[in-house]
Amino acid sequence: MRKFFTFTIILLVCFSLVGCGKSKQETSPKVTIWHWMSDRQDAFEQLAKKYKQENQINIKFELFPHSAYTQKINAAVAANDLPDLFGILGEKRVLASFAKEGKIEDLTSYMQEAQSSWKRRFIDICLKVNSFKDNNIYDVNPGIYGVPIDAMSIQFLYNKKLLKEEGFDPNTPPQTFTDLLNIAKKAANKKDVYGFASGWGETWLIYCMATNYAFDIMGQEKFLDTIKGKVSYTDPDWIKVFSLFKDLQQSGSLAPGIITMNNKEAEQIFATNRTFFTFNGSWGVNTYQQINPELEYSTMAPPRANQNYAPGVWAGAGASFVVNAQSKNKKLAIEFLNWLTEKEQQIFLIKETSNLPSIKGLKKNIQSDMKYFLDNQQYFTHPRLWPENENSRVVEAINRGIQNIVIGEKTPQEVAEEVAKTKKQYSQQ
């Protein structure tokens, strides 16, 4: 027994030495970046290597799984332990809070420095999602608070091959929602093929689609009035929005299990020619190419449910980095971001990760599939561009309500009432 004890102690000492030795051997990184983008880590690391060769500065990308990332940031901000650069997930409110508390740097002055053309490089909408205008409701000093490193749009996609097989013209996708339903119903003719599949297990995709149609049915102004509390969710227009999901469900064309499906599962279904339509972001191209390089598809404008207003299509910065205002390496970090958004690096990044660039003038470098996601620009919008966002509890109620409609447990009317009730409860406080 005594032998065992001494053995253990020796082992303990050894291990702790190993532990300490290791942490000392690692040269202390100059700039640390936290992010959640598992699919981009490889490309990031290659870029970091390149940056070290060019500038002798260590860049360390630390990846955290998406599900735990926000927790990590929340805890780090409470302990004042944020890294030099990081991404912020979530509503604009969160970005605003970081800006207001002086946790992240206002980048306007860096971007506008006389000799630098940094600001002019970017596509407008990508910068806008990270900026605050004068007199914003968050009471944040106007300015640009984040650097977009790529861009995205979330669109309706259709499978050309399947449409052709059912006798539709693969170059004229459905224009109205009714057309969409009629085509989707044809899926019943085929085994293991569905009309519509999307990653509705990740609820924000539902909210995205719902707001697209809210724009279409009631117009942007009325939509924003709902957020402000001037229009109730029990308004007939909102019930129309919710009813679209009822129609989808009743057409019988939804992929089974659609509301537990995650994004990647839905992408796989679309990539293997097993659904006519899907609703997905430009990040999906990566998966489509990996699984089925021969996939024939394209994006389409949201099939209209109403002709009076323009629908919305979410687009903007895919991922943005913000700069820790208290970091000692602020300058270095900002220089790195500048470098990262130079043409050469952007070309590398969009090629490696199949994304859209956040800077102008790279049209010819965008892969052909990716170009589809530049369509429908006239409808582009983003929650971070709206003056005000919905309370997260209300968004949660909308998503849950729509899921309930899709599984046939609640009617649009019931959901509308529930959402309105939640809205009332949280606007009181």
Place this chain on the structure above:
Amino acid sequence: MNKKEQLINFSFVAPALAIFSFFYIIPFFYTFWLSLHKASPTNVLDLNFVGAQNFKDIFSPQIFIVLVAVVGIFLILFALKNKFQKLSLNNKKGLAQTLQFATIAIGGACLIYAATTFITISRQAIDFNPDLQWWNSVRRSFYITLWGLTFQNCLAFILALGVDRATRTGKLYRVIFFLLPVLGEVIIGLLLRIMLSHYPGVFNHLLENIGLGQWAQNWLGKDMALATLAVSHCWRGFGYGFIILLAGLQTIPEQLYEAARIDGANAWHRFTKITVPMLVPIIFLVIILTILGTVQIIGLPMALTRGGPAGKTTVSVLRIFYDLNNSHVGYASAEGLILGLILVTLSFGMLKISKKMKS
């Protein structure tokens, strides 16, 4: 007993206590402090003191008042019955008495608070509106726990009995039944998701292959998801109970059974009169472990369903996790405290019952 000896004795617990106070007690008070705060609507980092507002939102003000009053009465009664002597705090009466008075004071404060809030509330008509999302998530946790207590533990017990009777050591079974707990929630969750998802539909395919095609269905759909989660959890976890129960069974000396057999006791009698009474403490250990392990599950639902469809598998800890993600730090802290309190009450109740049954 002199001071020095006390100190030596105390030093045995000191390391444990040091770690505890750092990792539990301080965070506990911190969490409590956070639970009295709420972020401003436009700035999630700006926490404002709101008193018991979060608790009122969770319980609805009406129930909250009743609870506070009950706690107040309980504290006063507890202090008046003078239970502090039992905690063996001190040979002298000083500390115990101070504690007694303090408890009475806190109890009194609770009662006064309840009374004043009652008056203010009765003036404004406030809806009865507890946070159903939260309480439903608690209900789901307990639904799974119920499965764990019944199905999982019965399975573990039956298997342990079987192995004990049929093979003397049951080495092979011990290894096999413990494979799943070894694997961990993440691996099991990911595997099950691939097996149970509608696509590629491995499990349904298997059912069809063995001629049970009519049983095939959407296992993660609206009707089945929670039950699937519960059964998967039980299936993953029964190994723990099995190992402990088997170890317990093998401590029962064979002679006892022999003696009973000579006395003419049948198998059922031997089971109820010897096996069960001998195992009571171990059974209670397994029960408490099941409660703790099940009410707090998060990894499996996260990997398997992410709380969907339509929130039907959002268990309580997952709910707390999501609330934290949505910057409701104060609210999540309050939820965490309430869940902790429920668990403490349950487990201590269990221990009490176990002690009663022993004596």
Place this chain on the structure above:
Amino acid sequence: MPEQVKKTLYLLVIHTLLIAVALSCIFPFVWMINSSLKPNSEFIQDHGFEPPSEVNFENYIYTFTKGNLGTYFLNSILYTFLTVIAIVIISSLAGYGISRLKFKGKNLIFYMILAAMMIPIPAAFVPLYVLLKGVGLLNTRIGYILAMVNVGLSLSIYLYKTFFDQLPKDLEESARIDGCGKLRIWWHVMFPLAKPATGVVVIFNALNVWNELILALVILSRKGLMPLQVGLLKFSQSSVGLTQYTTLMAALTIAALPIIIIYLIMQKHIIKGMTAGATVG
């Protein structure tokens, strides 16, 4: 004779049940390993039920080169090992102290320790982070190990305490008459006697640490410090992990096999400890 038949029948029923459950436990492994040896397209066709048309290790090679599971794996072993040792020493000391020694506030401490078991960890993320940062243990191995020790401590103390309560006191008495100090009694008499309790404590905590990931994500921020489960989760959320089932399965196999092998080697000792001590209990 009928007695004999009855008994055989009885054994038959028991064995059928045992074998059925055992199969349900083994099936996922066989299926997982089988699937991991084939390309994804083949898996989609046959759902992993047929043996691979040709065994190829491409998935494994890919996982090894891309997943970087090696470092994660070593970290997990280190964390598990150190945490379990620390828990065994600290909790058996405390269990012995609470069970046998007298000092002020003993019961209060015991109840506090028990109550601590019930606090859900996610609720305390922010406080934990702030505290660890305050003492400079954030993002260190020691910080994570201490946090994990804390998680396992209450249950282990409870187990040791109840176990020591059952032991007869005379052994200890005779040691005391021989002039042993309390620490020596603990180490030479009580701790060896507590082998079965130690067995349970070791298994439970080893598995708990091995499978933990949320605390690791909160406390650690450097890739070089992360345990295996985090690596696995990252891999499963990467685009390859989410779409190439068979590659994911190779990663799962790589993560699972070593712990199973360690378990198979260890379980002999653990079970020996449990049954040897069982006669005392």
